[in-house]
Amino acid sequence: MYLFISPWLIGFxxxxxxPIISSLYYSFTDYDIIHPPRFIGLANYTEMFHNDLFWKSVxxxxxxxFISVPVQMLxxxxxxxxxxxxxxxxxxxxxxxxxxxMVSGVAMSLLWYWIFNPQIGLFNYMLSWFGIHGxxxxxxxxxALYALIIMSFWTAGSGMILFLAGLQGVPSSxxxxxxxxxxxxxxxxxxxxxxxxxxxLLFQLIMGLIDSFQVFTQAFVMxxxxxxxxxxxxxxxxxxxxxxxxxxxxxxxxxxxxxxxxLVFTAIIMKLSNRYVHYEGGERR
Amino acid sequence: MSTVKATSPRVPTSxxxxxxxxxxxxxxxxxLITTFLMLLPLxxxxxxxxxxxxxxxKFPPTFLPESWAWSNYTEIFDTLQFxxxxxxxxxxxxLTVIGTLLSSALVAYGFARYRGRGNQLWFALLLSTxxxxxxxxxxxxxxxxxxxxxxxxxxPLVVPAFxxxxxxxxxxxxxxxxxxxxxFDAGRIDGCGELKMWRTIALPLSAPALATVAIxxxxxxxxxxxxxxxxxxxxxxxxxxxxxxxxTSSRFRIPPWHLLMVASVLAMVPIVTLFAVAQKQFVExxxxxxxx
Numbered sequence: 156m157y158l159f160i161s162p163w164l165i166g167f168x169x170x171x172x173x174p175i176i177s178s179l180y181y182s183f184t185d186y187d188i189i190h191p192p193r194f195i196g197l198a199n200y201t202e203m204f205h206n207d208l209f210w211k212s213v214x215x216x217x218x219x220x221f222i223s224v225p226v227q228m229l230x231x232x233x234x235x236x237x238x239x240x241x242x243x244x245x246x247x248x249x250x251x252x253x254x255x256x257m258v259s260g261v262a263m264s265l266l267w268y269w270i271f272n273p274q275i276g277l278f279n280y281m282l283s284w285f286g287i288h289g290x291x292x293x294x295x296x297x298x299a300l301y302a303l304i305i306m307s308f309w310t311a312g313s314g315m316i317l318f319l320a321g322l323q324g325v326p327s328s329x330x331x332x333x334x335x336x337x338x339x340x341x342x343x344x345x346x347x348x349x350x351x352x353x354x355x356l357l358f359q360l361i362m363g364l365i366d367s368f369q370v371f372t373q374a375f376v377m378x379x380x381x382x383x384x385x386x387x388x389x390x391x392x393x394x395x396x397x398x399x400x401x402x403x404x405x406x407x408x409x410x411x412x413x414x415x416x417x418l419v420f421t422a423i424i425m426k427l428s429n430r431y432v433h434y435e436g437g438e439r440r
Numbered sequence: 441m442s443t444v445k446a447t448s449p450r451v452p453t454s455x456x457x458x459x460x461x462x463x464x465x466x467x468x469x470x471x472l473i474t475t476f477l478m479l480l481p482l483x484x485x486x487x488x489x490x491x492x493x494x495x496x497x498k499f500p501p502t503f504l505p506e507s508w509a510w511s512n513y514t515e516i517f518d519t520l521q522f523x524x525x526x527x528x529x530x531x532x533x534x535l536t537v538i539g540t541l542l543s544s545a546l547v548a549y550g551f552a553r554y555r556g557r558g559n560q561l562w563f564a565l566l567l568s569t570x571x572x573x574x575x576x577x578x579x580x581x582x583x584x585x586x587x588x589x590x591x592x593x594x595x596p597l598v599v600p601a602f603x604x605x606x607x608x609x610x611x612x613x614x615x616x617x618x619x620x621x622x623x624f625d626a627g628r629i630d631g632c633g634e635l636k637m638w639r640t641i642a643l644p645l646s647a648p649a650l651a652t653v654a655i656x657x658x659x660x661x662x663x664x665x666x667x668x669x670x671x672x673x674x675x676x677x678x679x680x681x682x683x684x685x686x687x688t689s690s691r692f693r694i695p696p697w698h699l700l701m702v703a704s705v706l707a708m709v710p711i712v713t714l715f716a717v718a719q720k721q722f723v724e725x726x727x728x729x730x731x732x
Contacts, residue, residue, distance in 0.1 A: 159550025159634075160562060162543040166603025171569055174577035174584070181579060188583060234474070237467045244471075250719075251475045254482065257711045260663030261681040262704040266485050268688060269697055277484055280500045309478065340463070361571070369573050372665045376685045390575045390666075398670065403579050414576040421571055 175414070178407045186404035188397075199408035209409070211384050212392035219300060219388070220367040223307040228359055231314030236344075238315070239322045249319070256313035264376035267306045268293070293378055296385035303373050303386060314359055321355035322348070353432040361421055368417060389413060489513075489701035496697040509698065516702045520683050521676070529680040530710070532597050532668075533661040539601035540608055540657040541650060547604045548612030549638045553624070563613075570606045574666070582670060596671045597664075597679075601657070608653045615649040616642055651721035659711055680707055 157164070182199055184192035203209045238249055258266065270277045271292035279289030292302040325348055333343050374380050374391040381387075393413070397406035488496065489512060491505040516522050551563050585596045619642060627637045643650070665681040672678055684703045688695055 157550075159553075159638075160547045162602065163547040163566065163604035163606075163609060164562070166543075166600065167565070167569065169584075170581065170600050170603060171572060171577060174580035175572075177580040177583070178577060188579075188586070234471075237471055240464060240467060242464060242468055242471070248471050248475055251479055255478055257659070257715060258482070258704070258708055259659075260707075261665055261684045262663075262707040265684060265687065265700040265704045266481055268695070269488070269700060270481055270484075272697075275497055275499050275501060275697070277481065277501060283500070309481070312478070365571055365573060369575060371575075372681075375665065375669070376688055390573075393575050393578075394666070397579055397582075403583075407579050410573075410576040410579065413573055417571055417573055 178410055181404050181407035182411050183408075184404040186407070187401040188403045189401075192404060195404070199405045200412075202405065203408060203412070208384070208387065208392055212387050212389040215300060215385070215387050216368060216370065216389040219304060219307075219370060220364060223304045224360070224363040224367050226304075227308055227311050228314060228356070228363060230308055230311040231359070232318050232356075234311065234315040235318030235322055239319060249315075252315055253312040256310045259310060260372055261376055263306070263309070264373055267302075267309075268377050271302045271306075294382060296381075296383040299378055299382060299385045303370075303377070306373070314363075317355055317359060318352065321352040325351040350431075353428070357424070357428050357432050361424055364420055364424075365417055368413065485701050485704050489698065489705045491698055493696075493698055512698050512702045513706075516699050516706070519696070519699060520687070520703070522683070522703075522706065524676055525678055525680045525683040526706075528594075528677060529662060532594055532679060533658050533710075535594075535598040536601040536661040537654050537657045539598065539603075540605055541654055543602050543604040544608040544653060545612055545643060545646070545650065546638065548609045548616055549642055551609065551613045552616035552619075553634070566606050566609060570610065578666075578670070585671065591671060592673045592677060593671075594677070597661070597667055601661075605657070608656060611653060611656075612646070612649055615646055619645060648721040651718045655714055655718060658714060662707075662711060 181192055183194060183196060185195050185198075186192035234252055238245055238252070242248075255263075269275075273279055273289065273291045273294060276292075278292065282289040290298045293299050329347050329351075330343055333347055338346070369390050370388045371390045371394065374386050374388045375394075378386040380391050380395070389409075390413075393406050393409045396402045396409065484501065487504055488501070490508050490510065491502070491512075492507060492509040495502065495506055495509075551559060551566070581596070585591060588595075590596050623641055623645075624637055627641050632640065663681065664679075665685065668679040668682045669685075672682060675683075680703075684700075684707065687700050687703060
């Protein structure tokens, strides 16, 4: 067995365990990557609590996460439920919904950079159909973050595919039995479908959170963290301190806080979900 | 509907409902509208990429180009050395796919076939690394690679793939676990070693799962921005996303809108092609590996 898993074991030691431990060490040092690190104790961590940009990045990231992740999941689940029925053009709809998820990354950022342009972009043009004079989106500190949140809904299709796979795993015999007992659509959904797909929900919730805590591309390509730091995401802040200001020690402290936050969030969700998430046969093989 | 239920001895499933089901009509209309909204940006991406610089600045945007500016597609090769960017990205993504497939399939097989106590412990550790945010290990990795003189080479972007990636190992392990034990018993009687069984039994039966992993790995590498931004410094080594990101940078007073769209279209081409070729296996793979 160890022969087979040795590539991962080595990779784990070299590319994960060693970096985690050294990043913990760096976080207690003053370090610019070129000169050797100098131990300064907890100074980086105390600085963080007095640093405005740190708090800005935390607020921006949490606001983004708490709106974008739940809405995106609801959309994905909604689309999946619609497309799980037999419906004309089902194959077309599935592909069309998934398509935007293939554009992710820089290409998507460039496209939406134009869509959100207040003068010539598509978004405000469409709003004008309804007589709405659209805001300046990425150019205004009040709306820039919301623009990025709206953009994130465009890729709900990738979650939809996972939900569809989950829905296919719900035994139709259960649903038929419930229908015989006179259960309506809503009760079937609440009492059978939802518990049966709860592992997919849990998986997506955790992965969605972790991804959203790490937003970088949009900030880097579309806004450079602005205007007025309104899209100063946590990882953008981290990248900036490490590779623009050459403060790798302080940046490592930021990295460790991120790591701990992710672990705490995951642990809380796992704990809470124990009561609700249903695995076939009680325990997974 | 109640009459259907009463007269038919079979249970009417949702598949055999009558046509004029109001829920289905509503669903269909909702789907039409949302799909229209989802595809509209893509439509404009393509149509805008063919508009002249001047037409781009018009408001409201025209649906179709007034005159088709095919020259945009050659212009981008001059402005951005698009050919080089494309080649670099393809090399990196190609090597990443090969590395991921080889290593992840090997490791996943190890995890699927042996179920000792040590194994479970390592597997739990593997799953936990899926939650490890890349930025948390980014700085020490950078220091490590710079000590090895790997900065401004493709090595930091490619080599880690040869050591397996947690998510893909997990997917393949789930798939390998579903292969019937009898197959391997037969192989053992024929005197196959484990490595040979991996190659001759497990891999050939796993085409959909392997295709899924290959696509995931390709898309991931193709779209990645942060790692190439960190490691590549000379412009002839840039990947496509790094080069494209420079289009919005301050070196242009007005963003070259038409080129942004051309770049987006061209960046999509390999992914769409891949998806079109492997779509069946891909969807099957997602369902079979059961990410649930």
